[in-house]
Amino acid sequence: MRIVVSSEQRYLRTPDGRVWSTTDAGNDFWQRYRAVFGEVRVVARVEDRPGRPGDARRVDGDSVEVYALPHYVGPWQYLRRLPRLRARLRAAAEPGDAVLLRVPSAIGTLLWRAIRRRRRTFGLEVVGDPYDVFAPGAIRHPLRPLLRRWFTRRLRAQCRSATAVAYVTERALQARYPAAPGAVTAAYSSIELAEAAFAEHPRRAAGAARIALRLVSVGSLEQPYKGVDVLIEALPALVRAGLEASLVHVGDGRCRPGLERLVRDRRLGGRVSFAGAVPPGAAVRLFLDDADLFVLPSRTEGLPRALIEAMARGLPAVATGVGGVPELLAGAHLVPPGDPAALARAIAALAADPAAMAAASARNLARARNYAAETLARRRADFYRALRVLTAPDRVEEVVSGAD
Structure with a gap:
């Protein structure tokens, strides 16, 4: 079974079709989802480049695919490319895929709207807090108070509409962005230490x-x-x-x-x-x-x-x-x-x-x-198994037996 994961990473693609990262979230990061899912589709912005930067790390490969979105930087480029982004995202998740949105995220929000229109089951990984990001002194923008209210309200709505929500904190994000009653919840960090x-x-x-x-x-x-x-x-x-x-x-x-x-x-x-x-x-x-x-x-x-x-x-x-x-x-x-x-x-x-x-x-x-790699891997795998069951309840036996 495949999982589709939204990402705010900006990747590079060389003429041979390979996808590279010059920051975080290379192939090793996405392998964590393969503890439960056979394949991973990463939905992210991709910019074509003539050659590989010297410090780049490979992203795709070993059952990890990057679903390329039009590249943009900043709000104005985002608005100009919005029609193309929406069109591309409509086909990002296919029938039978599990869907997991890493939020807060502009791409995650666009995909959230697309899958909600189809009444699909989905999960969230809440990895940040817009209330704090747009706090006084955190950024300088004339619309900061409005942006703070807007993005905070939107993340709350996303958490209320998801069937499974994982948070990177143990209490803080859960209190501000509660999941819906009956939703599966978990707490684990994206941080893991060797x-x-x-x-x-x-x-x-x-x-x-x-x-x-x-x-x-x-x-x-x-x-x-x-x-x-x-x-x-x-x-x-x-x-x-x-x-x-x-x-x-x-x-x-x-x-x-x-x-x-x-x-x-x-x-x-x-x-x-x-x-x-x-x-x-x-x-x-x-x-x-x-x-x-x-x-x-x-x-x-x-x-x-x-x-x-x-x-x-x-x-x-x-x-x-x-x-x-x-x-x-x-x-x-x-x-x-x-x-x-x-x-x-x-x-x-x-x-x-x-x-x-x-x-x-x-x-x-x-x-x-508590942030040792082995400890966090167990918590994540339990959450991913729950998401897999919620996505395909008729295939529960596969989750138990570990089949892809």
Whole structure:
């Protein structure tokens, strides 16, 4: 049986027909659906290119097919291509296919409308929260309040109309976007960590309170919602408190020049450095292992991979209490978004208490174990089996026996 999955990824196709990714969600990502389904059809935007980029990874192959949609970037190109998108999506899911929409998503919404008109069973994987994405300070747009209400209302309607809903959080998204009574629900993250991602043991308590404090933050700088500016604004307060605090940020994007200007304006040139884009995995872990404290100052988040990866290294952390973050950290290590003073106080308090730093390290490492690949694979497979039964209840025996 085949599963059709919508995706917001933008892929590249070379003249030989192969499809490539320069970001995430390559072929290995889509193989997770094959734990239950024999074939996977990924519905995503595809742009034709004359050759393969050097850093690209293969997407299609090994029973994974990419159903190519017209490529677009941004709302204006989306509107121009909307008739073609709708026409193409009408044939994305064939009779007998299971359908799973990864939402919030413009493509997922178009496919949702198409399959609802046919009264088809479908499931959702809720991987983000538009209420937080369009929160004040997260993006700068004159229609931000209207967009926040519109997209939040739409995601609620999608969750109410699905027969199966999986969330990347344990409580946060479920409370804001409840599934319909009687729908199958599950909680599992898209994040999964290999054994190499975990530290062998928690960090030990230092003999005295830290004076030199190495902070690290990780995240894209394409949008201001990661709140790195708030962390930079908090550094002078840490210095006034007697800490020799320094910061390394891992990640790049169009907001970086503005952040570098802020560093110069606050005269923090010797304390803040930008590592730029770093390959995921071992290269990022080097920065985490070299730091004393991880800081996530985001104005909005779903369930942040960067924080979970830092926790898996036994790194104490302070973060804003947005999205699913309160499910990960203790309340004493959470602060309001956009508040440099509160962020500085939380960092200074943790750094001043070696026992608390050691306890946070042990707790974070244990909590991150919930995102081990083997644990999440079991939860996902149970949900996919339920979706398969709901899609083809007359073929339940195949699900039990593992037939494709």
